[in-house]
Amino acid sequence: MATVADVDHHDGVASTALLTDQYELTMLAAALADGSAHRACTFEVFARRLPHGRRYGVVAGTGRLLEALANFRFGEKELAIVAGxxxxxxxxxxxxxxxxxxxxxxAEGELYFPGSPILSVRGSFAECVVLETLILSILNHDSAxxxxxxxxxxxxxxRRMIEMGSRRAHELAAPSASRAAYLAGFDATSNLEAVxxxxxPGAGTSAHAFTLLHSGADGAHEAAAFRSQVxxxxxxxxxxVDTFDITRGVANAIEVAGTELGGVRIDSGDLGVLARQVRVQLDELGATKTRIVVSGDLDEYSIAALHGDPVDVYGVGTALVTGSGAPTAGMVFKLVEVDGxxxxxxxxxxxxxxxxxxxxxxxxDTGTVVEEIVYLATGPEPASGEFQSRPLSVPLVxxxxxxxxxxxLAESRALVSRGLVSLPWEGLKLSDGDPAIPTTFLS
Amino acid sequence: MATVADVDHHDGVASTALLTDQYELTMLAAALADGSAHRACTFEVFARRLPHGRRYGVVAGTGRLLEALANFRFGEKELAIVAGxxxxxxxxxxxxxxxxxxxxxxAEGELYFPGSPILSVRGSFAECVVLETLILSILNHDSAxxxxxxxxxxxxxxRRMIEMGSRRAHELAAPSASRAAYLAGFDATSNLEAVxxxxxPGAGTSAHAFTLLHSGADGAHEAAAFRSQVxxxxxxxxxxVDTFDITRGVANAIEVAGTELGGVRIDSGDLGVLARQVRVQLDELGATKTRIVVSGDLDEYSIAALHGDPVDVYGVGTALVTGSGAPTAGMVFKLVEVDGxxxxxxxxxxxxxxxxxxxxxxxxDTGTVVEEIVYLATGPEPASGEFQSRPLSVPLVxxxxxxxxxxxLAESRALVSRGLVSLPWEGLKLSDGDPAIPTTFLS
Incomplete structure (x- = not known):
């Protein structure tokens, strides 16, 4: 059995043409037969709503999509599959x-709201309809x-954020998840393919297995594991430091590494309590600059709950790569215009x-956004009154x-950061709420 | 920027070696330096618990994993990335x-429960530790x-089930999701790469865009679209049939196609009410064999709720590819034995x-399972008393x-089917509950 990666290659790059639903090609066949395939069409990508309680979405995947689009070619191997x-x-x-x-x-990195016309794809019906699945798969995953x-x-x-969720994601989705997390402001990833x-930027600490490896018939030798790593x-x-007893682990760590140790990681237990306790212990040992890294089923709520605790770095896995309750952005690809x-x-x-x-x-004037206006592309740009108006729809292809x-990717990352700053303060609340700004539809 | 598929190739197949967390390689470096890398180790894959309320899990991805394992090779391109x-x-x-x-x-397709030793990986610490992310990514995704x-x-x-969720999954995870759905008993997929x-088996119907394409200044020509498709x-x-008015759509469909029409699809509205209404209409028109396909945010609960309605085929998308609330199986990879x-x-x-x-x-004797027993591999196989005992741990590599x-894949599909039949009836309930059978740990 072949792997997905083992597909027809054009100039060494895998074809993306079969990342497609069968009905797109049968609709194409019927439209070619009746002549309608050549009608000028516009398809629009948008999300009818945000995931439950969310106040904004982040457009991600556009860069990956434009690459995948260039590799959407049917070679003889792909044609053999659909010839049936x-x-x-x-x-x-x-x-x-x-x-x-x-x-x-x-643009990739722009915030979006319900009904935002995230993509507008124009061409013949035939050339647009076959792209539905590819476009939605990439944008729905990465944006989620x-x-x-x-x-x-x-x-x-x-505080510093490391993405370490690869093990809880499909192996080929994981690098895209790392990219999306970085886009949104994470600092680093554990995933080498994303590097x-x-x-x-890549990052990593150590696993419990490494400490347990340094065991003998007489029990565990945590200090030996630490010495080796240092x-x-x-x-x-x-x-x-939490394979056995955390207090003993911290003591071993500083004894072995000295007070210049970069960091200790806590991966279990009540992270707030432990972080405070470990900070006191580290400071008493003179390791005042040793950082505390916490991990273990963190999500946005537990990250926020640790705000008052002496945490330096968050390692986030499962909740991140599964979209923290919203694993797909729910965008759709709809035909909105035929022959004008x-x-x-x-x-x-x-x-x-x-x-x-x-x-x-x-x-x-302060930069705080107040409203999004969606209007017909054939109409004039809407009047902005007392406000600054920024166009969101830019040419991509x-x-x-x-x-x-x-x-x-760096520019899109900066765009996300500016977008978050521009939201009214209510828009950044983690609690369930409405979209941060209203959208007006002039159509 | 290269795509993930555009990686170093060994005999034309992409290397899976960088689908790995950085810390596996830094632990490897330390273990090689201190000599512990060569100690004989066993790592175990298991799930501490099932997703909330679930009564069983299905092991999936093993076949894909064994292929990916064969391609876990570090070529010069991969080495260049980690050389830093x-x-x-x-x-x-x-x-x-x-x-x-x-x-x-x-075996792939076997059911599992909390603590089931799903994989037991034996070798030197070095050769096992580097496989953690690859193994977990594949099994966690596919099993979910x-x-x-x-x-x-x-x-x-x-009733017939078609998987059509590709647009709500990462583009390269989608074919694996199709495979996992088929393994679990789905009949077909929309995803051509999975084909x-x-x-x-591939399947598909049509989209609203195809009907809307057949519009003019005088409005929509639904019948023209249907005629073209037929x-x-x-x-x-x-x-x-639900682009405009469903009753009109069904009438148009039979008028154009005749009473031998294969099926009509309803993708919106109250599916149970509409299915009953459409069945009556079809029967009155003489189209008694025309099947009713329903789709639109279906999950196991809404599928069950349609049990009494005249539905012939379910098309399932989002809920399927996102694991219906549990997008990852949460399996872990733990070192359990060093030098025996x-x-x-x-x-x-x-x-x-x-x-x-x-x-x-x-x-x-009836085949209904009653208990799972997990025991130390060094110990004897546990006594089964009055029951039939079936070994679950089989040699894979x-x-x-x-x-x-x-x-x-067909044999694994049959194994899932036999597994579901073997569960006590409570185990098949959709409501939240405990694992269908208890697990006893003799260790």
Whole structure:
């Protein structure tokens, strides 16, 4: 059995063309047969709502999407899979497929709210419809992680954050989760593929297994494990002190490493109580600069609860890579315009607004945002009155190619940071609430 | 920026070596330096608990793991990334790395309970410790999806199930989710990469966009869209009837396709009410064999709630690929034995049981299981009394190589099905509860 990575390669890069739902290709076949495939269409990506109680979302994945789009090519290996249910006309069309359309949308790192037109994808029906799954998979995953991560970063109030959730995520989703966490303000990741692929700074401490390895018939030799780690990694390393007794562990750590020890990690127990106790012990031993790293099922709420405790670094895993209760952003990809005319479904509960749209965000002179306005792309930019108006819909793709000068990961990271600062203070509360600002639809 | 798929290739297959947490390699470096790296170790994979209220879990991902293990090789590209924080001895060791140890464990598709020794990984500390993240990422993801899927399959009580959640999952996790759903009893997937990579049967219907595409200045032409779909895909196709008015949609569908139409899909509204209404309408029109497909945020509870309604096929997306509230299985990878002696950490709340373990499951003559017994691998197989005893720990890897004759995906699928049948009836309840059978630890 082949692995997903073992797919047809164009210039050494894996094709993303089969990361697609079958119905997109059968709709394509029917549309090619009846001629409607070539009608000029606009599809819009938006979220009908934020996850329960959330006050904002963070757009993430755009950079990854633009790369995946360039590799959306049907080679002979991909065509062989779909030949069973498609006619020759459709296969020939797919063989020649290149996206030649245009994409506008929110820059990666921009905040979003319900109904924000996050992407606007324009081209023939045929060339757009086949991208639905790829676009949504990437944006829904990465935005879910980044949105949860931003709340954690906000709760950590400037303390260092390490993403260490790879083991609780699909192995190939984990590097993307690391990237999304970094985008949202995390400082580092444990995931080496994220270090390689996205240049996220790497970090790590040690596991209980390393301490337990240094056991004999006479029991555990914690100090021997610490000595080994310090000898190889230097006194700047972080020692895991909770394998047996934490007080004894801290004493062993400083005895072995001296007062210049970089850090100690606590991974179990009541982290606030233990952090206070360990801080006192470290200070009494003279290790006043040794940092305290805490980990163990942390989420934004437990991070916030540790605000008054002497914690220097948070290591966050499961809650981060699972979106802290909201593992997908729930964005959809809807046809909103055909040959220049708005279209929308009318069935119960899932109405959408027709017409290609753009958005602006209004802010006070202080920079605090007050409202988002979504308007028809054919209309004029809405009046901003006393407020500053910032356009959110920017060109991303022209003639099927990603434009030069799109934000780097570092620039998107700065954009998230500016976005969080711009929210009214209520918008940063962790408790359940409404979107931080209202959205007005001029359509 | 490169994509994750664009990694070093050994014989055309991507290396999985960097799907790893940095601390595994720094622990390796310290253990190589102090000589402990070569001690004989056993690491165990287990779940401390099931997700809240769940009564069983389904082991999934083993097949994918054994493939990924074979590709866990450090080529020069991987070494270049880790060279920044590792010494030459460690780099040389990684360059030569091949797993040469043994793995026993639960067959893929076996049910599991809290503390079940799902995998037992034996080898030198060095060769085992580097596999932690890869092993956990794969098993935690796939088991979470399969465990949720099995509850849905159980709730569907024999009706056809299509997995269509790719758009709500990371693009490269989606094919694995499809595979896990199929393993647990789903019949088909929308995901074409899962069709290619794992041979899961493909399926699909149509989207609202296809109907909306067939609009003009005079409004929508639903019948034209249906006619096109039937002409290209045949009358066996499934038409999406809820873009505008469902009653009108069903009438259009039968008028265009005739009474031999394969199916109609309802994707919004109160699915039970609509299914009953549509069934009556279809029957009155003579389309008595036309199937009703329902979709739209289904989970195991809403599937069960539709039990009395005339639904033929369930299309399940978001809840499936996000594990229906439990997106990760929470399995851990713990060192339990060093040079033949049991080891275990003692810090608060996270104790683990030392010693390499095996398990058997006891059943009545009727096949209904009553208890799982976990015992030290060095001890005798426990007495089964009046019950049938079935060993759960089977050899998977010897001399670093996956054994021949391990279950195929179809065989694992049959194993899940037999496992569900073997549970006491309480174990299949969807409501929150305790594990379906107790586990006894003889250690």
């Amino acid at each position: 249910f498609l006619d020759d006309r459709t296969l020939d069309w797919l063989r020649a497929y290149r996206f030649t359309g245009e994409i506008d949308g929110y 992680i980044a949105s949860a991560a931003a709340r954690m970063v906000s709760a950590a109030a400037g 390689r692929t996205y240049g996220v 000898q190889t990694l230097g006194v700047g390393t972080t020692l895991l 005319l708005p279209v929308a479904k009318r069935s119960s509960h899932k109405e959408s607004r027709g017409g290609a749209k753009k958005a602006v965000r209004l802010a006070r 022209r003639d099927g190619k990603a434009l030069d000068g799109l934000p780097t | 924080f590792l010494d030459d001895r460690t780099l040389d060791w990684l360059r030569a790395y091949r797993f040469t140890g043994e793995i026993d464990g639960y 999806i399969a465990s949720a899927a099995a509850r849905m399959v159980s709730a569907a009580a024999g 290619r990579t794992y041979g899961v 002409q290209t895909l045949g009358v066996g196709t499934t038409l999406l 002696l049991p080891v275990a950490k003692r810090s608060s709340h996270k104790e683990s049981r030392g010693g390499a373990k095996k398990a058997v499951r006891l059943a009545r 010897r001399d670093g190589k996956a054994l021949d004759g391990l279950p195929t």
